[in-house]
Amino acid sequence: MAQKRPFNEGKRHFKKNKKQKSTVNDGSNEEVLLADVRRLLQDTRISEGEEKEKQLPEQWSEIELDISELSSTGDGLAEKDGQVYVVPFAAPGDTITAKVVRHVQDESYTITDFLSVKTASHHRTETPRCPYFTQCSGCQFQHLPYSYQLAHKRGIVEKAYANFSSLPSSAVPEVGDTIGSPLQYGYRTKLTPHFDAPPGARRDKRQGLKVKWEEVPPIGYMKKGTRKTMDIEECPIGTEAVQQGLKRERVRVHKEIDNYQRGATLLLRESTERVKKGEADADATAKDGESGVVIEDRGEYVHRKTCITDSKATSTEYVDDFRFDNPAGAFFQNNNSILPLVTQYIRDNILAPVSPSPDQSNGDSTAVKPKIKNMIDAYSGSGFFTITLSQMFSNSIGIDIAAQSIASANNNAKLNNLLPDSTKFIASDANDLFSAVDPSKFKPEETAVVIDPPRKGCDQNFIRQLLAYGPERVCYVSCNVHTQARDVGWLVGGLEDEEGKALEGLYEIESLRGFDFFPQTSHVEGVAVLRKKGSSGVGDDVRAKEQALKVEADGPEVGADEVDGIKVEAKSEGTGTDGVGAAR
Ligand SMILES: C[S@@+](CC[C@H](N)C(=O)[O-])C[C@H]1O[C@@H](n2cnc3c(N)ncnc32)[C@H](O)[C@@H]1O
Secondary structure, three states: OOOEEEOOOOOOOEOOOOOOOOOOOOOOHHHHHHHHHHHHHHHHOOOOOOEOOOEEEOOOOEEEEEOOEEOOOOOEEEEEOOEEEEEOOOOOOOEEEEEEEEEEHHHOEEEEEEEEEEEOOOOOOOOOOOOOOOOEOOOOOOOOOHHHHHHHHHHHHHHHHHHHOOOOHHHOOOOEEEEOOOOOOOOEOEEOOEEOOOOOHHHHHHOOOOOOOOOOOOOEEEEOOOOOEEEOOOOOOEOHHHHHHHHHHHHHHHHHHHHOOOOEEOOEEEEEEEEEOOOHHHHHHHHOOOOOOEEEEEOOEEEEEEEEOOOOOEEEEEEOOEEEEEEOOOOOOOEHHHHHHHHHHHHHHOOOOOOOOHHHOOOOHHHOOOOOOEEEEEOOOOOHHHHHHHHHOOEEEEEEOOHHHHHHHHHHHHHOOOOOOOEEEEEOOHHHOHHHEOOOOOOHHHEEEEEOOOOOOOOHHHHHHHHHHOOOEEEEEEOOHHHHHHHHHHHHHOEEOOOOOEEOOOEEEEEEEEEOOOOOOOOOEEEEEEEEOOOOOOOHHHHHHHHHHHHHOOOOOOOEEEEOOEEEEOOOOOOOOOOOOOOO
8 A cells, every 4th residue: 555644744725726837838738738637626626726636646656536537648548536637558447556756746747657556447458569568659559449449539628629729619629539550569650769878978978988878778769758769679569561670770780880989860761662463573572481571462563661760761652543752751641541531631621611512412522613712831841741632733843941842843843744734832931931921822711721741830930921811711630639638729719829919810710630640649639721801702801911912922032932922931841750740
Protein backbone atom coordinates (compact mmCIF):
# COMPACT_ATOMS: atom_id res chain seq x y z
CA MET A 1 0.00 0.00 0.00
CA ALA A 2 1.06 3.54 -0.61
CA GLN A 3 2.81 5.37 2.17
CA LYS A 4 1.16 8.68 2.80
CA ARG A 5 2.36 11.90 4.28
CA PRO A 6 1.16 15.44 3.88
CA PHE A 7 2.57 16.70 0.58
CA ASN A 8 4.83 19.71 1.20
CA GLU A 9 4.34 19.50 4.92
CA GLY A 10 3.41 22.68 6.71
CA LYS A 11 1.54 24.10 3.69
CA ARG A 12 -2.22 24.05 3.42
CA HIS A 13 -3.63 22.78 0.18
CA PHE A 14 -6.90 24.14 -1.03
CA LYS A 15 -9.16 23.07 -3.79
CA LYS A 16 -9.47 26.45 -5.37
CA ASN A 17 -12.02 27.62 -7.82
CA LYS A 18 -9.34 29.80 -9.30
CA LYS A 19 -9.70 31.47 -12.65
CA GLN A 20 -8.44 29.13 -15.31
CA LYS A 21 -5.49 30.14 -17.43
CA SER A 22 -6.03 31.46 -20.92
CA THR A 23 -6.77 28.80 -23.50
CA VAL A 24 -4.84 30.64 -26.22
CA ASN A 25 -2.56 27.70 -26.49
CA ASP A 26 0.34 26.09 -28.22
CA GLY A 27 -1.19 22.62 -28.35
CA SER A 28 1.64 21.19 -26.26
CA ASN A 29 1.20 17.83 -24.53
CA GLU A 30 1.24 19.55 -21.16
CA GLU A 31 -1.56 21.91 -22.07
CA VAL A 32 -3.68 19.16 -23.60
CA LEU A 33 -3.21 16.95 -20.53
CA LEU A 34 -4.07 19.85 -18.24
CA ALA A 35 -7.39 20.42 -20.01
CA ASP A 36 -8.31 16.77 -19.36
CA VAL A 37 -7.14 16.94 -15.74
CA ARG A 38 -9.19 20.08 -15.08
CA ARG A 39 -12.32 18.59 -16.59
CA LEU A 40 -11.95 15.42 -14.53
CA LEU A 41 -11.39 17.50 -11.39
CA GLN A 42 -14.50 19.58 -12.03
CA ASP A 43 -16.60 16.55 -11.12
CA THR A 44 -14.82 16.11 -7.80
CA ARG A 45 -14.11 19.76 -6.96
CA ILE A 46 -15.38 20.77 -3.54
CA SER A 47 -17.22 24.02 -3.11
CA GLU A 48 -15.48 27.37 -3.16
CA GLY A 49 -13.83 28.41 0.09
CA GLU A 50 -13.88 24.92 1.50
CA GLU A 51 -10.45 23.80 2.59
CA LYS A 52 -9.00 20.36 2.67
CA GLU A 53 -5.54 19.25 3.57
CA LYS A 54 -4.39 17.04 0.79
CA GLN A 55 -2.47 13.90 1.59
CA LEU A 56 -0.32 12.97 -1.35
CA PRO A 57 1.87 9.88 -1.62
CA GLU A 58 5.58 10.28 -1.32
CA GLN A 59 7.72 10.57 -4.43
CA TRP A 60 8.85 7.15 -5.75
CA SER A 61 6.28 5.32 -3.59
CA GLU A 62 4.08 2.66 -5.20
CA ILE A 63 0.34 3.21 -5.37
CA GLU A 64 -2.68 1.44 -6.77
CA LEU A 65 -4.91 3.40 -9.09
CA ASP A 66 -8.28 2.76 -10.72
CA ILE A 67 -8.17 4.16 -14.22
CA SER A 68 -11.35 5.92 -15.26
CA GLU A 69 -10.46 7.31 -18.70
CA LEU A 70 -7.77 7.92 -21.30
CA SER A 71 -6.47 11.43 -21.81
CA SER A 72 -5.93 13.00 -25.23
CA THR A 73 -2.21 12.45 -24.66
CA GLY A 74 -2.81 8.69 -24.45
CA ASP A 75 -2.35 8.35 -20.69
CA GLY A 76 -4.72 6.71 -18.25
CA LEU A 77 -6.27 9.07 -15.70
CA ALA A 78 -7.29 8.08 -12.17
CA GLU A 79 -8.86 10.45 -9.65
CA LYS A 80 -8.12 9.87 -5.99
CA ASP A 81 -8.82 12.27 -3.11
CA GLY A 82 -9.10 15.29 -5.38
CA GLN A 83 -5.85 14.54 -7.21
CA VAL A 84 -5.59 13.20 -10.75
CA TYR A 85 -2.94 10.56 -11.40
CA VAL A 86 -1.54 10.27 -14.90
CA VAL A 87 -0.61 6.68 -15.73
CA PRO A 88 0.91 5.65 -19.05
CA PHE A 89 0.07 2.37 -20.84
CA ALA A 90 -3.24 1.99 -18.98
CA ALA A 91 -6.83 1.30 -20.06
CA PRO A 92 -10.07 2.57 -18.52
CA GLY A 93 -11.20 -0.09 -16.04
CA ASP A 94 -7.66 -1.20 -15.16
CA THR A 95 -6.31 -1.19 -11.64
CA ILE A 96 -2.64 -0.32 -12.07
CA THR A 97 0.30 -0.39 -9.71
CA ALA A 98 2.26 2.76 -10.47
CA LYS A 99 5.21 4.67 -9.08
CA VAL A 100 4.81 8.33 -8.08
CA VAL A 101 7.22 10.44 -10.13
CA ARG A 102 6.17 14.07 -9.70
CA HIS A 103 3.31 16.06 -8.21
CA VAL A 104 2.22 19.09 -10.20
CA GLN A 105 1.15 20.97 -7.15
CA ASP A 106 -0.71 23.93 -8.64
CA GLU A 107 -2.82 21.84 -10.92
CA SER A 108 -3.63 18.88 -8.66
CA TYR A 109 -2.17 16.15 -10.78
CA THR A 110 0.61 13.63 -10.40
CA ILE A 111 2.78 12.02 -13.03
CA THR A 112 3.42 8.32 -12.43
CA ASP A 113 5.35 5.45 -13.99
CA PHE A 114 3.52 2.31 -15.01
CA LEU A 115 4.67 -0.73 -12.99
CA SER A 116 2.12 -3.50 -13.52
CA VAL A 117 -1.53 -4.32 -14.15
CA LYS A 118 -3.21 -5.50 -10.95
CA THR A 119 -6.65 -6.05 -12.45
CA ALA A 120 -7.05 -5.84 -16.22
CA SER A 121 -9.79 -3.82 -17.89
CA HIS A 122 -12.01 -5.65 -20.38
CA HIS A 123 -10.65 -3.22 -23.00
CA ARG A 124 -7.16 -4.67 -22.58
CA THR A 125 -7.54 -7.42 -25.17
CA GLU A 126 -4.47 -7.09 -27.40
CA THR A 127 -1.03 -8.61 -27.00
CA PRO A 128 1.47 -5.85 -27.76
CA ARG A 129 3.68 -6.82 -30.70
CA CYS A 130 6.59 -4.76 -29.45
CA PRO A 131 8.84 -6.15 -26.69
CA TYR A 132 9.55 -2.58 -25.53
CA PHE A 133 5.90 -1.60 -25.04
CA THR A 134 5.43 -0.01 -21.57
CA GLN A 135 9.02 1.26 -21.63
CA CYS A 136 9.51 3.01 -24.98
CA SER A 137 7.87 6.44 -25.33
CA GLY A 138 6.83 5.85 -28.96
CA CYS A 139 3.54 3.91 -28.70
CA GLN A 140 0.75 4.17 -26.13
CA PHE A 141 -1.99 1.81 -27.32
CA GLN A 142 -0.65 -1.60 -28.33
CA HIS A 143 -2.75 -3.24 -25.59
CA LEU A 144 -6.01 -1.83 -26.98
CA PRO A 145 -8.12 -3.14 -29.87
CA TYR A 146 -7.96 -1.03 -33.00
CA SER A 147 -11.67 -0.16 -32.96
CA TYR A 148 -11.18 1.21 -29.44
CA GLN A 149 -8.19 3.28 -30.59
CA LEU A 150 -10.25 4.79 -33.42
CA ALA A 151 -13.18 5.61 -31.12
CA HIS A 152 -10.79 7.19 -28.62
CA LYS A 153 -9.28 9.36 -31.38
CA ARG A 154 -12.74 10.58 -32.35
CA GLY A 155 -13.05 11.66 -28.72
CA ILE A 156 -9.69 13.45 -28.96
CA VAL A 157 -11.02 15.53 -31.88
CA GLU A 158 -14.25 16.28 -29.97
CA LYS A 159 -12.35 17.37 -26.88
CA ALA A 160 -9.89 19.44 -28.92
CA TYR A 161 -12.75 21.53 -30.30
CA ALA A 162 -14.50 21.70 -26.92
CA ASN A 163 -11.34 22.78 -25.07
CA PHE A 164 -9.38 24.82 -27.59
CA SER A 165 -11.62 26.32 -30.28
CA SER A 166 -13.46 28.84 -28.04
CA LEU A 167 -16.56 28.01 -30.12
CA PRO A 168 -19.99 27.22 -28.72
CA SER A 169 -20.87 23.55 -29.17
CA SER A 170 -23.57 24.61 -31.65
CA ALA A 171 -20.82 25.79 -34.02
CA VAL A 172 -19.06 22.42 -34.03
CA PRO A 173 -20.68 19.64 -36.06
CA GLU A 174 -20.76 16.05 -34.93
CA VAL A 175 -17.25 14.66 -35.38
CA GLY A 176 -17.18 11.87 -37.97
CA ASP A 177 -15.80 8.43 -37.24
CA THR A 178 -12.03 8.25 -37.40
CA ILE A 179 -10.82 6.78 -40.67
CA GLY A 180 -8.54 3.88 -39.84
CA SER A 181 -5.17 3.07 -41.31
CA PRO A 182 -5.18 0.04 -43.62
CA LEU A 183 -1.93 -1.00 -41.92
CA GLN A 184 -1.91 -0.92 -38.13
CA TYR A 185 1.64 -2.23 -37.75
CA GLY A 186 4.42 -2.08 -40.34
CA TYR A 187 3.11 1.27 -41.63
CA ARG A 188 5.78 3.79 -40.76
CA THR A 189 8.01 4.65 -43.75
CA LYS A 190 10.44 6.70 -41.69
CA LEU A 191 12.12 6.06 -38.34
CA THR A 192 14.88 8.11 -36.73
CA PRO A 193 16.45 6.26 -33.78
CA HIS A 194 19.35 7.98 -32.08
CA PHE A 195 22.24 7.39 -29.71
CA ASP A 196 23.92 9.71 -27.23
CA ALA A 197 27.55 10.69 -26.76
CA PRO A 198 29.36 8.96 -23.87
CA PRO A 199 29.61 10.80 -20.55
CA GLY A 200 32.51 13.26 -20.61
CA ALA A 201 32.41 13.65 -24.41
CA ARG A 202 31.98 17.42 -24.20
CA ARG A 203 34.89 17.81 -21.83
CA ASP A 204 37.08 15.60 -24.08
CA LYS A 205 36.11 17.70 -27.10
CA ARG A 206 36.87 20.95 -25.27
CA GLN A 207 40.32 19.59 -24.43
CA GLY A 208 40.84 18.55 -28.04
CA LEU A 209 40.77 14.86 -27.12
CA LYS A 210 39.15 12.13 -29.18
CA VAL A 211 35.85 10.99 -27.67
CA LYS A 212 36.25 7.64 -25.89
CA TRP A 213 33.48 5.05 -26.30
CA GLU A 214 33.80 2.48 -23.49
CA GLU A 215 30.94 0.56 -25.09
CA VAL A 216 28.38 0.91 -27.84
CA PRO A 217 25.62 3.13 -26.43
CA PRO A 218 21.93 2.23 -26.56
CA ILE A 219 20.54 2.98 -30.05
CA GLY A 220 16.82 3.66 -30.05
CA TYR A 221 14.18 5.99 -28.65
CA MET A 222 13.56 7.75 -25.35
CA LYS A 223 12.57 5.63 -22.41
CA LYS A 224 9.12 6.78 -21.23
CA GLY A 225 9.28 9.47 -18.56
CA THR A 226 13.08 9.83 -18.76
CA ARG A 227 15.70 11.60 -20.85
CA LYS A 228 17.48 8.30 -21.42
CA THR A 229 17.75 6.54 -24.74
CA MET A 230 16.79 2.88 -24.64
CA ASP A 231 18.24 0.24 -26.92
CA ILE A 232 15.68 -0.78 -29.56
CA GLU A 233 16.45 -3.72 -31.81
CA GLU A 234 13.10 -3.80 -33.60
CA CYS A 235 10.20 -1.43 -34.09
CA PRO A 236 7.11 -3.23 -35.39
CA ILE A 237 5.32 -0.07 -36.51
CA GLY A 238 8.08 0.45 -39.12
CA THR A 239 7.60 -0.99 -42.60
CA GLU A 240 9.43 -4.21 -43.38
CA ALA A 241 12.09 -2.36 -45.41
CA VAL A 242 12.64 0.16 -42.61
CA GLN A 243 12.89 -2.59 -39.99
CA GLN A 244 15.52 -4.36 -42.07
CA GLY A 245 17.31 -1.00 -42.37
CA LEU A 246 17.25 -0.64 -38.57
CA LYS A 247 18.98 -4.00 -38.15
CA ARG A 248 21.68 -3.08 -40.71
CA GLU A 249 22.26 0.39 -39.25
CA ARG A 250 22.66 -1.05 -35.77
CA VAL A 251 25.32 -3.47 -37.02
CA ARG A 252 27.10 -0.65 -38.86
CA VAL A 253 27.10 1.68 -35.84
CA HIS A 254 28.41 -1.14 -33.63
CA LYS A 255 31.34 -1.56 -36.05
CA GLU A 256 31.98 2.14 -36.60
CA ILE A 257 31.26 3.65 -33.19
CA ASP A 258 34.85 4.87 -32.75
CA ASN A 259 34.44 7.09 -35.82
CA TYR A 260 31.72 9.12 -34.07
CA GLN A 261 32.73 12.19 -32.10
CA ARG A 262 29.23 12.80 -30.74
CA GLY A 263 25.82 11.18 -30.51
CA ALA A 264 23.79 10.93 -33.72
CA THR A 265 20.31 10.49 -35.15
CA LEU A 266 20.04 7.76 -37.74
CA LEU A 267 17.72 8.07 -40.72
CA LEU A 268 15.73 5.09 -41.95
CA ARG A 269 13.49 6.04 -44.89
CA GLU A 270 11.68 3.67 -47.19
CA SER A 271 12.04 4.15 -50.93
CA THR A 272 10.07 2.39 -53.65
CA GLU A 273 11.02 1.36 -57.16
CA ARG A 274 7.95 0.59 -59.27
CA VAL A 275 8.39 -1.98 -62.01
CA LYS A 276 5.70 -3.01 -64.46
CA LYS A 277 5.13 -6.76 -64.38
CA GLY A 278 6.28 -8.52 -67.50
CA GLU A 279 8.64 -5.73 -68.54
CA ALA A 280 12.39 -5.98 -68.87
CA ASP A 281 13.28 -5.06 -65.32
CA ALA A 282 10.54 -7.22 -63.90
CA ASP A 283 13.28 -9.69 -63.11
CA ALA A 284 13.22 -7.46 -60.03
CA THR A 285 10.94 -10.12 -58.60
CA ALA A 286 13.80 -12.54 -58.95
CA LYS A 287 15.62 -10.33 -56.47
CA ASP A 288 13.01 -11.12 -53.84
CA GLY A 289 14.92 -12.20 -50.79
CA GLU A 290 17.93 -10.19 -51.88
CA SER A 291 19.22 -8.56 -48.72
CA GLY A 292 17.58 -5.23 -48.07
CA VAL A 293 14.90 -5.47 -50.77
CA VAL A 294 11.27 -6.09 -49.91
CA ILE A 295 9.02 -7.02 -52.81
CA GLU A 296 5.36 -6.01 -52.80
CA ASP A 297 2.85 -7.16 -55.39
CA ARG A 298 0.82 -4.12 -56.49
CA GLY A 299 -1.49 -5.41 -59.25
CA GLU A 300 0.11 -4.64 -62.58
CA TYR A 301 3.27 -3.50 -60.81
CA VAL A 302 5.89 -4.82 -58.49
CA HIS A 303 7.15 -2.46 -55.80
CA ARG A 304 10.75 -3.01 -54.74
CA LYS A 305 11.21 -1.38 -51.36
CA THR A 306 14.54 -0.48 -49.85
CA CYS A 307 15.68 1.59 -46.88
CA ILE A 308 17.70 4.76 -47.42
CA THR A 309 19.97 6.11 -44.67
CA ASP A 310 21.55 9.08 -46.47
CA SER A 311 19.37 12.15 -45.82
CA LYS A 312 20.38 13.70 -49.15
CA ALA A 313 19.65 10.61 -51.26
CA THR A 314 16.33 10.59 -53.12
CA SER A 315 13.48 8.51 -51.74
CA THR A 316 10.53 7.70 -53.98
CA GLU A 317 6.97 7.05 -52.81
CA TYR A 318 3.86 6.22 -54.79
CA VAL A 319 0.45 7.36 -53.56
CA ASP A 320 -2.06 5.71 -55.89
CA ASP A 321 -0.34 6.40 -59.21
CA PHE A 322 1.22 9.70 -58.13
CA ARG A 323 4.98 9.61 -57.72
CA PHE A 324 6.86 11.72 -55.18
CA ASP A 325 10.64 12.06 -55.11
CA ASN A 326 12.11 13.79 -52.07
CA PRO A 327 15.44 14.03 -50.28
CA ALA A 328 15.15 11.17 -47.78
CA GLY A 329 15.66 13.54 -44.84
CA ALA A 330 12.94 16.02 -45.91
CA PHE A 331 9.35 16.02 -44.67
CA PHE A 332 6.96 13.61 -46.31
CA GLN A 333 3.92 11.95 -44.74
CA ASN A 334 5.03 8.82 -42.86
CA ASN A 335 2.15 6.39 -43.32
CA ASN A 336 1.81 5.65 -47.01
CA SER A 337 -1.03 3.16 -46.51
CA ILE A 338 -3.57 5.80 -45.43
CA LEU A 339 -2.61 8.52 -47.93
CA PRO A 340 -4.95 7.38 -50.77
CA LEU A 341 -7.84 7.51 -48.27
CA VAL A 342 -7.11 11.03 -47.12
CA THR A 343 -6.60 12.41 -50.63
CA GLN A 344 -9.83 10.79 -51.84
CA TYR A 345 -11.68 12.22 -48.83
CA ILE A 346 -10.41 15.70 -49.62
CA ARG A 347 -11.31 15.30 -53.31
CA ASP A 348 -14.83 14.33 -52.21
CA ASN A 349 -15.21 17.26 -49.85
CA ILE A 350 -13.14 20.22 -50.96
CA LEU A 351 -15.53 21.60 -53.59
CA ALA A 352 -18.74 23.32 -52.61
CA PRO A 353 -21.37 20.62 -52.41
CA VAL A 354 -23.18 20.32 -55.71
CA SER A 355 -26.60 18.77 -55.93
CA PRO A 356 -27.02 16.59 -59.00
CA SER A 357 -29.64 17.89 -61.43
CA PRO A 358 -32.61 15.60 -62.21
CA ASP A 359 -30.96 14.23 -65.37
CA GLN A 360 -28.02 13.10 -63.24
CA SER A 361 -30.00 10.72 -61.11
CA ASN A 362 -27.15 8.24 -61.41
CA GLY A 363 -25.43 10.44 -58.84
CA ASP A 364 -22.60 11.42 -61.16
CA SER A 365 -21.95 14.93 -59.92
CA THR A 366 -18.86 15.37 -62.10
CA ALA A 367 -21.10 16.71 -64.87
CA VAL A 368 -21.96 19.69 -62.64
CA LYS A 369 -19.36 22.32 -63.23
CA PRO A 370 -18.13 23.45 -59.83
CA LYS A 371 -17.63 27.19 -59.52
CA ILE A 372 -14.36 26.72 -57.65
CA LYS A 373 -11.50 26.49 -60.08
CA ASN A 374 -8.47 27.61 -58.07
CA MET A 375 -6.63 25.95 -55.23
CA ILE A 376 -4.01 27.46 -52.94
CA ASP A 377 -2.04 24.92 -50.90
CA ALA A 378 -0.42 26.82 -48.06
CA TYR A 379 2.37 24.83 -46.33
CA SER A 380 2.59 22.60 -49.41
CA GLY A 381 5.86 20.80 -48.64
CA SER A 382 6.92 18.87 -51.72
CA GLY A 383 3.45 19.19 -53.22
CA PHE A 384 1.56 16.24 -51.78
CA PHE A 385 -1.88 17.90 -51.70
CA THR A 386 -1.30 20.30 -54.61
CA ILE A 387 -0.37 17.42 -56.89
CA THR A 388 -2.92 14.83 -55.76
CA LEU A 389 -5.76 17.40 -56.04
CA SER A 390 -4.56 19.40 -59.05
CA GLN A 391 -6.73 17.59 -61.60
CA MET A 392 -9.79 19.15 -59.93
CA PHE A 393 -8.67 22.74 -60.51
CA SER A 394 -7.69 24.97 -63.43
CA ASN A 395 -5.04 26.67 -61.30
CA SER A 396 -3.20 25.28 -58.30
CA ILE A 397 -0.48 27.00 -56.32
CA GLY A 398 1.58 25.48 -53.53
CA ILE A 399 3.56 27.65 -51.09
CA ASP A 400 6.19 26.45 -48.66
CA ILE A 401 8.85 28.24 -46.68
CA ALA A 402 11.44 25.53 -47.44
CA ALA A 403 13.08 26.22 -50.79
CA GLN A 404 14.28 22.62 -50.90
CA SER A 405 10.68 21.35 -50.61
CA ILE A 406 9.57 23.68 -53.38
CA ALA A 407 12.36 22.39 -55.63
CA SER A 408 11.07 18.85 -54.93
CA ALA A 409 7.48 20.01 -55.53
CA ASN A 410 8.39 21.41 -58.97
CA ASN A 411 10.14 18.17 -59.82
CA ASN A 412 7.18 16.13 -58.53
CA ALA A 413 4.77 18.17 -60.68
CA LYS A 414 6.89 17.22 -63.72
CA LEU A 415 7.08 13.55 -62.68
CA ASN A 416 3.28 13.52 -62.59
CA ASN A 417 2.92 15.26 -65.97
CA LEU A 418 1.24 18.36 -64.56
CA LEU A 419 1.34 21.41 -66.79
CA PRO A 420 3.44 24.27 -65.43
CA ASP A 421 0.82 26.87 -66.34
CA SER A 422 -1.81 25.18 -64.17
CA THR A 423 0.27 23.89 -61.21
CA LYS A 424 2.88 26.15 -59.68
CA PHE A 425 4.98 26.27 -56.53
CA ILE A 426 6.52 29.20 -54.71
CA ALA A 427 9.09 29.27 -51.92
CA SER A 428 7.68 31.80 -49.50
CA ASP A 429 6.37 32.37 -46.00
CA ALA A 430 2.65 31.55 -45.97
CA ASN A 431 2.19 34.67 -43.83
CA ASP A 432 3.00 36.80 -46.89
CA LEU A 433 0.62 34.95 -49.13
CA PHE A 434 -2.81 36.50 -48.84
CA SER A 435 -1.74 40.11 -48.71
CA ALA A 436 -0.32 39.49 -52.17
CA VAL A 437 -3.19 37.61 -53.75
CA ASP A 438 -4.75 39.54 -56.60
CA PRO A 439 -8.44 38.72 -56.17
CA SER A 440 -9.21 39.69 -59.77
CA LYS A 441 -7.21 36.66 -60.89
CA PHE A 442 -7.72 34.38 -57.89
CA LYS A 443 -11.30 35.32 -57.08
CA PRO A 444 -12.04 34.31 -53.49
CA GLU A 445 -15.39 32.80 -54.49
CA GLU A 446 -13.62 30.60 -57.03
CA THR A 447 -10.84 29.51 -54.69
CA ALA A 448 -10.37 26.74 -52.15
CA VAL A 449 -7.45 26.86 -49.73
CA VAL A 450 -5.76 23.78 -48.25
CA ILE A 451 -3.81 24.37 -45.02
CA ASP A 452 -1.43 21.75 -43.61
CA PRO A 453 0.86 23.58 -41.18
CA PRO A 454 3.40 22.14 -38.72
CA ARG A 455 2.25 21.07 -35.22
CA LYS A 456 2.26 24.62 -33.88
CA GLY A 457 -0.50 25.54 -36.33
CA CYS A 458 -0.89 28.83 -38.20
CA ASP A 459 0.37 32.22 -37.24
CA GLN A 460 -2.44 34.62 -36.19
CA ASN A 461 -1.30 36.88 -38.98
CA PHE A 462 -1.89 34.11 -41.48
CA ILE A 463 -5.43 33.65 -40.13
CA ARG A 464 -6.14 37.40 -40.35
CA GLN A 465 -4.98 37.46 -43.94
CA LEU A 466 -6.97 34.36 -44.81
CA LEU A 467 -10.06 36.07 -43.37
CA ALA A 468 -9.32 39.25 -45.30
CA TYR A 469 -8.99 37.29 -48.54
CA GLY A 470 -11.99 35.07 -47.75
CA PRO A 471 -11.73 32.03 -50.06
CA GLU A 472 -14.96 30.12 -50.62
CA ARG A 473 -13.75 26.88 -49.00
CA VAL A 474 -10.97 25.92 -46.63
CA CYS A 475 -9.70 22.40 -45.94
CA TYR A 476 -7.49 22.37 -42.85
CA VAL A 477 -5.37 19.24 -42.38
CA SER A 478 -3.33 18.98 -39.19
CA CYS A 479 -1.18 16.59 -37.19
CA ASN A 480 -2.16 18.55 -34.05
CA VAL A 481 -5.94 18.77 -33.67
CA HIS A 482 -5.54 21.14 -30.70
CA THR A 483 -3.83 23.92 -32.64
CA GLN A 484 -6.17 23.12 -35.53
CA ALA A 485 -9.16 23.66 -33.21
CA ARG A 486 -7.66 26.97 -32.03
CA ASP A 487 -7.13 28.18 -35.62
CA VAL A 488 -10.51 26.95 -36.87
CA GLY A 489 -12.02 28.71 -33.84
CA TRP A 490 -10.57 31.98 -35.15
CA LEU A 491 -11.73 31.34 -38.72
CA VAL A 492 -15.26 30.65 -37.47
CA GLY A 493 -15.55 32.89 -34.42
CA GLY A 494 -13.12 35.67 -35.34
CA LEU A 495 -10.09 37.12 -33.56
CA GLU A 496 -8.57 40.49 -32.88
CA ASP A 497 -6.65 42.42 -35.49
CA GLU A 498 -3.18 43.76 -34.68
CA GLU A 499 -4.71 46.89 -33.09
CA GLY A 500 -6.98 44.80 -30.89
CA LYS A 501 -10.14 45.46 -32.93
CA ALA A 502 -12.51 42.54 -33.44
CA LEU A 503 -12.25 40.75 -36.79
CA GLU A 504 -15.31 38.72 -37.59
CA GLY A 505 -15.10 35.02 -38.40
CA LEU A 506 -16.23 34.13 -41.91
CA TYR A 507 -16.65 30.37 -41.88
CA GLU A 508 -18.72 27.53 -40.57
CA ILE A 509 -17.43 24.03 -40.07
CA GLU A 510 -18.97 21.73 -42.63
CA SER A 511 -17.29 18.53 -41.49
CA LEU A 512 -14.70 17.35 -39.03
CA ARG A 513 -13.00 14.01 -38.50
CA GLY A 514 -9.75 12.32 -37.68
CA PHE A 515 -7.56 10.08 -39.83
CA ASP A 516 -5.40 7.56 -38.03
CA PHE A 517 -2.00 8.30 -39.52
CA PHE A 518 -0.26 6.78 -36.46
CA PRO A 519 -1.90 3.59 -35.17
CA GLN A 520 -0.80 2.39 -31.69
CA THR A 521 -0.02 5.99 -30.73
CA SER A 522 -2.22 8.78 -29.36
CA HIS A 523 -1.65 10.99 -32.43
CA VAL A 524 -4.53 11.77 -34.75
CA GLU A 525 -4.54 13.77 -37.97
CA GLY A 526 -7.52 16.13 -38.16
CA VAL A 527 -9.31 17.15 -41.37
CA ALA A 528 -11.73 20.08 -41.05
CA VAL A 529 -13.70 21.33 -44.05
CA LEU A 530 -14.97 24.91 -43.77
CA ARG A 531 -17.38 26.85 -45.96
CA LYS A 532 -18.16 30.53 -46.00
CA LYS A 533 -21.07 31.34 -43.69
CA GLY A 534 -24.33 31.24 -45.64
CA SER A 535 -22.31 31.02 -48.82
CA SER A 536 -23.49 30.36 -52.27
CA GLY A 537 -22.68 33.74 -53.75
CA VAL A 538 -20.50 36.72 -53.05
CA GLY A 539 -21.69 39.11 -50.36
CA ASP A 540 -21.05 42.83 -50.09
CA ASP A 541 -18.46 42.35 -47.37
CA VAL A 542 -16.43 40.09 -49.64
CA ARG A 543 -16.68 42.56 -52.51
CA ALA A 544 -15.41 45.29 -50.18
CA LYS A 545 -12.47 43.07 -49.20
CA GLU A 546 -11.72 42.35 -52.86
CA GLN A 547 -11.58 46.08 -53.50
CA ALA A 548 -9.26 46.61 -50.53
CA LEU A 549 -6.98 43.79 -51.64
CA LYS A 550 -6.79 45.19 -55.20
CA VAL A 551 -5.48 48.44 -53.75
CA GLU A 552 -2.94 46.55 -51.60
CA ALA A 553 -1.77 44.43 -54.51
CA ASP A 554 -1.05 47.48 -56.68
CA GLY A 555 2.34 47.34 -58.36
CA PRO A 556 5.08 44.76 -57.91
CA GLU A 557 7.53 45.14 -55.04
CA VAL A 558 11.28 44.96 -55.52
CA GLY A 559 12.46 41.35 -55.55
CA ALA A 560 8.93 40.03 -55.64
CA ASP A 561 7.96 37.11 -57.78
CA GLU A 562 4.63 37.23 -59.57
CA VAL A 563 2.90 34.00 -60.45
CA ASP A 564 -0.53 34.30 -62.03
CA GLY A 565 -2.20 36.58 -59.55
CA ILE A 566 -0.03 35.76 -56.53
CA LYS A 567 2.85 38.02 -55.76
CA VAL A 568 5.25 36.85 -53.11
CA GLU A 569 8.73 37.43 -51.81
CA ALA A 570 10.82 34.41 -52.73
CA LYS A 571 12.54 32.88 -49.69
CA SER A 572 15.77 31.04 -50.08
CA GLU A 573 15.77 29.02 -46.92
CA GLY A 574 13.46 26.95 -44.85
CA THR A 575 13.24 24.31 -42.25
CA GLY A 576 12.16 21.34 -44.30
CA THR A 577 12.19 19.26 -41.18
CA ASP A 578 9.80 16.58 -40.18
CA GLY A 579 7.03 18.17 -38.14
CA VAL A 580 5.51 14.89 -37.07
CA GLY A 581 6.42 12.27 -34.51
CA ALA A 582 9.31 13.98 -32.82
CA ALA A 583 9.99 10.86 -30.75
CA ARG A 584 11.38 9.27 -33.87
C1 LIG B 1 3.11 19.22 -41.93
S1 LIG B 1 4.14 19.73 -43.24
C2 LIG B 1 3.02 19.54 -44.58
C3 LIG B 1 3.65 19.42 -45.93
C4 LIG B 1 2.74 18.91 -47.05
N1 LIG B 1 1.40 19.45 -46.99
C5 LIG B 1 2.72 17.40 -47.09
O1 LIG B 1 1.66 16.83 -46.81
O2 LIG B 1 3.76 16.80 -47.41
C6 LIG B 1 4.24 21.44 -42.93
C7 LIG B 1 5.01 22.25 -43.96
O3 LIG B 1 4.90 23.63 -43.59
C8 LIG B 1 6.08 24.28 -44.01
N2 LIG B 1 6.10 25.57 -43.30
C9 LIG B 1 6.38 25.80 -41.99
N3 LIG B 1 6.23 27.12 -41.71
C10 LIG B 1 5.83 27.72 -42.85
C11 LIG B 1 5.50 29.06 -43.20
N4 LIG B 1 5.57 30.05 -42.30
N5 LIG B 1 5.14 29.32 -44.47
C12 LIG B 1 5.07 28.33 -45.40
N6 LIG B 1 5.38 27.04 -45.13
C13 LIG B 1 5.75 26.74 -43.87
C14 LIG B 1 7.18 23.29 -43.69
O4 LIG B 1 8.33 23.56 -44.47
C15 LIG B 1 6.49 21.95 -44.06
O5 LIG B 1 6.78 21.60 -45.39
